Amino acid sequence: MKYTQGRYIILSKKTLAKEIYDMTILCPEIAEIAKAGQFVNVKVNGFTLRRPISICSIDREKGTLRIVFEVRGEGTKEMSQIAEGELIDIVAPLGGRGFKVDQFETAVIIGGGIGTPPMLAVAEKFGEKGTVISGFRNAAAVILQEDFKAAGAETILCTDDGSAGKKGFVTDALKEVLSRKKPEVIFACGPDVMLRRVIEIAKENNIKCQVSLEERMGCGVGACLVCACRTIRNGDEYYAHVCKDGPVFNAEEVLFDER
C-alpha cells in the first residue's frame, strides 16, 4: 500500500445541487492506484482535521479523480471555497478496503443522498450489468443521474416526496428490482437506517452485500483508532476502523450501534 500526500490542481469545479460541489483533481499517481470505495483526505485551512471525501469517479487515462461533497459544516464550507485552478492538499488513496467488484458479473448499486457519489465509480465498473438505485429528499437534491446513465446502468431514481422519479425509498425500489432480477451482489452507501434495511433485504434474498460506512476520522490511515465501528471478526465483536479496515465492509461483518 502506498499513501501520497500532495497539493494537486483542481481542473474543474461545479455545483451539482444546493451546497453540493463537484471537483475534478489532476493527480495521476493517485488515480493510477485508486479504487472504487476509497477516499481522499482533504486539508482545510484553519482546521485541525482533514475532511475525508469519497472518490466519485476515477479516470486513469486523464489521471484525474472526481469528488462530490456536501457542505455540512464550517470545514466543508471552507473547502467549497477552493477555486478551479487552485491547489487542493490531499492524502490519498485511503481506505484499506474499497468495493470488491472483480469477482462479480451483475450488481445492484444503491446510493442514498450524499452517499450516492462513491457509487458512480462502482457503476462504471459494471456498465450495463449494473442497476443503480439512488434516493434523495426531493428533486432539488438529485445528483449524478446522467452520469449513471452514461455508465450504461439501468438507473432508478427515488425521492422521499415524489418530486422526481418514484416516490418512496430506495429499499422499495430494491424489492421491485429483486422481484424481476437477481444480481450477484448489492453495493450500498447511505444513511445507517438505509444500510440496515438494505442488508436485511439482501439477506432475505440470499444475495451478497457490501456497504460503505462513515465515522468521524482522525489520521485517516488507521493509526489513531478514532473511527471505530462495531463489527464481527472471526466470531467475536471487534471495533474495526472505517479508514483502514473499511470504509467498505461485507454486510455480515457490520453491527450497527444503537444511536
Add this chain to the structure above:
Amino acid sequence: MKYTQGRYIILSKKTLAKEIYDMTILCPEIAEIAKAGQFVNVKVNGFTLRRPISICSIDREKGTLRIVFEVRGEGTKEMSQIAEGELIDIVAPLGGRGFKVDQFETAVIIGGGIGTPPMLAVAEKFGEKGTVISGFRNAAAVILQEDFKAAGAETILCTDDGSAGKKGFVTDALKEVLSRKKPEVIFACGPDVMLRRVIEIAKENNIKCQVSLEERMGCGVGACLVCACRTIRNGDEYYAHVCKDGPVFNAEEVLFDER
C-alpha cells in the same frame, strides 16, 4: 469620542520596500475625525488579536486613510495578503492622544524605520514649517521621502550604512538641525533607543517633545489594560496604556523600562 468598526474597501495597495505595504482605505466617517498619531486596529483572519497600525496620512476630501505597515510576523503577513478592491475590517480611529500639533508653528519631525509612516500625517500639518528627519538601516529600507517633500518639509534622510542620504543616526542629524534652527517642538516615532536619545537632546535644548510609543495590545480601546507603559502622572509612577492614554506622550511623562 466615537469608535467605528466596519469593513472598508482598499482603494489602492502598493509595496514600498521589502515586506513594507502601503494601503489606502476608503472610510469617510473615520477619515473625518481621525488625527495624526492615531491608529487603526485591523482584524486578521485566523488570529485572535487585531493588529494596531498607525495612520500614515489622512485625506478628508477623498475620505481616505493611508496605512503603511511592515510584515513582522504571521499576522501582518496574512494582513499583507488582503488585495486591492477587497474589504479590510478595522476599528478606528483609536488612540486617545495623537500628536498635539495645533499650538505650534515650527517643528522637527523624526521617524526611525517603520516608525516613520505616522510622521507623514504630522509633516502634512506643518508644510514648509516642518523639518523631517527619517532614518533607515539602508537604501533598500527607505520609504516616504517623496511624500515628505510633497508635504513641503525640509527632508533629511539618514541611513545606518550611508547607502542613502547621510551616514549616521537621526539623532546626529537632529543635532545638526538644532545648530542652525530652533523649532518649537519635536515629534518622534521609532525604536526606544532612538526615542530616549531624542528626548535627551530635546531636553538639553529645552524644546518641547512628543513621542509615539508602541506596546503589544489587546482590545485597543483601553479596557483590557495590557498595553501598559510606565509614565509619570502628577508626580508618581503610573502605568498608562498606549492605546487609550497614548500612543503619543509628552517626553517628560515617559519612563522607559530596562529591557
Add this chain to the structure above:
Amino acid sequence: MSDKLSVNFAGVDFKNPVIPASGAFGYGREYENFYPLSNLGGISVKGTTGTKRNGNLPPRIAETPSGMLNSVGLQNPGIDHFIKIELPNLKTKDTVIIANIAGSTADEYREIAEKLENTDVDMIEVNISCPNVKAGGAAFGVTCEGAASITKIVRAATRKPVMMKLSPNVTNIAEIAKAVEAEGADAVSLINTLLGMKIDIKTRRPVLHNNVGGLSGPAVFPVAVRMVWQVSNAVKIPVCGMGGISRWQDVVEMMMAGAQVVQIGAAMFSDPFAPLKIIEGLENYVSENDLNNLQEIVGTVIPW
C-alpha cells in the same frame, strides 16, 4: 428585544444572560464609544482590590493558537475610587453591575466586601483565581480550604449575592465548587484562565514579563464546557459559564452544559460588538426553536 432571554440569576434579574467578563471591559467607559451598555445583560467590572494597583510590567499579552495569554496582574484604581467614581456612572447604564473583587489577604477581601455592602452594586463576584498575582489570587482558589475560607469571610460581610470565580488550574473543580457552596456562595463563575507560557525563541525570553499568564479564547472552550458540566452537576447554586465563548452557538452549548448566564472576554478584542451579535443570535435561536425562555435549555445536554 423580547424578554425571552431574561433570567433571574442568584436573585438578580438580568434582561439577557450575556455579560462582558471582568478584565475585558474595564468599568465600561470604553465600550460606550461603540454602543449603549443597556444592551448588555450585565457587566462584570475590572477586578478591584482594596487599594490602587499598578499591575505587572509589560508585555502583558501574547497571542496563541485560537487564544491569548494575559498577565495584567489586577491593575486597578482601588475599591474607593470604584465606589466614588465608577459605580455612580455605571448605575446610570440600566444593566446589572457585578463588582469583581480580589485581595492579597482574607482581610482585604473582607474590607472590600464591607465597603460594597452599602452601595448600589447588584452582585459581588469574588476572584479567587487570578493567575497573575503573587500573593492571594489563585493561592486561595486552588484548595477547598482556601476557597471556602474566602467565601465564608465575604459571605459574613455582605447580604449581596456572592458569586465565587473558580480556577480551572485544579485537579477537581467540582470539589471546590461544593466547598464554596457549603459556605454560602450564591453562585459560581468559571472558568478563569488556564495558566500558560509563551517563549520568544529569538530572544529566549518569555513573551510575558510575568513569565506566565492566563490563557483564554476559543482554545480553552472545550475545557470550560467540561468544567461547567461537572460543576453544575455537583452543586445546586447557579453557574455562570465563561471561557472562550465567541459565538451565540457557544453560549447555547455552555447553557446546555449547565450555565444560566455567561461571560464574554477575549472575543471582544477581535469584535467589540461580539456581545450584541451573540444576543441577537440567541434571540433568533429562541424564536426558531419556539422557546418561551432561553433558560429552558439550561442543563439539557443528554449524556451517553
Add this chain to the structure above:
Amino acid sequence: MSDKLSVNFAGVDFKNPVIPASGAFGYGREYENFYPLSNLGGISVKGTTGTKRNGNLPPRIAETPSGMLNSVGLQNPGIDHFIKIELPNLKTKDTVIIANIAGSTADEYREIAEKLENTDVDMIEVNISCPNVKAGGAAFGVTCEGAASITKIVRAATRKPVMMKLSPNVTNIAEIAKAVEAEGADAVSLINTLLGMKIDIKTRRPVLHNNVGGLSGPAVFPVAVRMVWQVSNAVKIPVCGMGGISRWQDVVEMMMAGAQVVQIGAAMFSDPFAPLKIIEGLENYVSENDLNNLQEIVGTVIPW
C-alpha cells in the same frame, strides 16, 4: 542528516529528539506507507494494556478551535500481541522503541512491565494519565501517592528506563513529577491531554460517546510549555515535552522551556509528514545558529 540533533535521553541514544506520540502512531505500520520510520528519533507506541481492549464506543473524536478531543479509551491488542507481533517488526526499523503501557490496576502495570523486561524494548513510558478510561488511567496520575505507587511498582519490575507520562489535569504537576522522581523514574513526559467536552447543540448530545475526552493540538501548547518549564525546574530527571507541537519552532520553544526530547501527536493528522518537516527545520536551526548540538538550547529560557 548530521548528528547535531542526537541526544542521550534517560540513558537511551536517540538520533534526533522527535518522537511520534503514543496514540497517534499506532505501532508504526500505517506511517510506513509514507516514509521510512528510521527517520524518526523514536516511536512511542499505542498505549498497551495487559489484555486486549476494545476501547470506547464511537464517536471518539471531535474538532475544536486549533485542537481536537479524542476518547479512544486505550483500544489495543494487549501486551502479548505487542511483544509477539508488533515489537519484532518495530525493532527492524532502526529507531528507538518506547513501549507505552497502561493498566486498570497496579498489578496490571506490574505484569506488563515484567513481560517487557526481557524484550528488546528500549524504554517504557507509563501512562498514568489517560483521561478516557474508567478504572486506572488518570485515577493514578492525579495524586502524588497514586503516581508514586505505580512508579514504584514498575521500577521494581524492570531495569529498563522508565518514563512516567503525567496528567495536566492537576493543581500542581511539579509535585507529581517530584513524587515519581523520588520513586526512581528515569524521566517524565508531559503533557497528556486536557479533559474537555463538546456538545452538539442540534442533538443536545455530547459529540463524544464518552461524553468527555482529551484535548490536544496547538490550542494546548501554551499550557504544555508552562508545565514543561515548571517540571524541568522542579526535578533533575530529563523531560520529554509534548502537547500541541506542530512546527519546528514549537520544538525549539519546548526545549528552551526544559524538554530534551519531544513527542508529536495531533499535528500528524493534518500533515503526516510533520515529524520529518520538523526534523528538517531543526537541522536548519542548528546550522543557522552555529550549535554543535541542539541540546545546547535545553532549558535556556531566561525568565524575567
